[in-house]
Amino acid sequence: MSVDDVEAVMAVIEAARVALTEAELRPARPTSSAQVEAHRVSHARFVERDGPGAWVATDGDRVVGVAESVRRGSFWGLSMLFVHPEFQGRGVGGQLLEAASSYAAGASQRMIESSPDPRAMRRYFLAGLAMHPGAELDGRPDRRGIPPSLPGRESDETDLDLVASVEAHLGRSRTEDVAFVLKDDRCRLDVVDTGPGRGWMVSRPDRLLMLGATDERTAAALMWRHLAGCEEETQAYGLTAAQQWAFTVAYEARLSVRVTGALFVDGMAVPGPWLPSGWYF
């Protein structure tokens, strides 16, 4: 993939998402123009930061599929695998996954947050990753459930050291991705750094994007901080049975919990006080 492919890649992803919605595998979710712009910048970053993990499939001059992945030390994560609906079911996705997997050579940990597309989940399981069925949350939080006092504060890039130390505690490595995501001024960082637990969270009003904490109590407090700031609908994805603390918060806040997709991991357990963004793990 090159930076010049970004527009074509975005068109493939959009067409594949529409088909998923039509197949009732994904709710219709409108994308704002700010979100489209953020995606454009993010796809280009895969080429610039993780070039060996970013591949397109072509039919002649036409881009018909994409795989984008990240490598952070001994960790590899697949962030994107999409094939245009006209080319699905012909082995293109399998070839793209194989190409992106070359970037995983020597990695001891692998992770993929999968959509509920059965073709995707088959590919990931056959690639040797363990399947952890997933769930997502959405809705407008019931403000009556919000605890009266919550630890933590809103922060910014000056707290990336805290992010790094919590990531090290979790065996994760998202600090540079957090720094990148925070360049989008719709995103904010919250941290908890007083008391026994430490943690951080990146969120936008419409979505809790990523979270890491030393313990479940701190993770739950961070999620409550997010919900306390939400006047409208919000979402969180990528939950598994390892995140019972998040289901507790979700049900107390009267959010909807939908079982969908799966998290695939290899060489590691699913971290508990943690949420992935789908792009960054």
Ligand SMILES: CC(C)(COP(=O)(O)OP(=O)(O)OC[C@H]1O[C@@H](n2cnc3c(N)ncnc32)[C@H](O)[C@@H]1OP(=O)(O)O)[C@@H](O)C(=O)NCCC(=O)NCCS
């Ligand atoms: C997921 C996706 C990338 C796979 O690409 P693809 O080119 O369609 O996949 P392939 O043809 O390489 O492989 C599909 C596999 O699923 C199998 N399959 C097809 N339909 C299936 C079904 N309904 N249930 C289970 N397996 C199915 C195929 O037989 C094939 O397996 P095999 O090669 O072992 O026989 C593509 O379908 C897609 O873009 N889906 C929508 C977007 C999406 O959800 N992406 C995943 C994001 S994490």
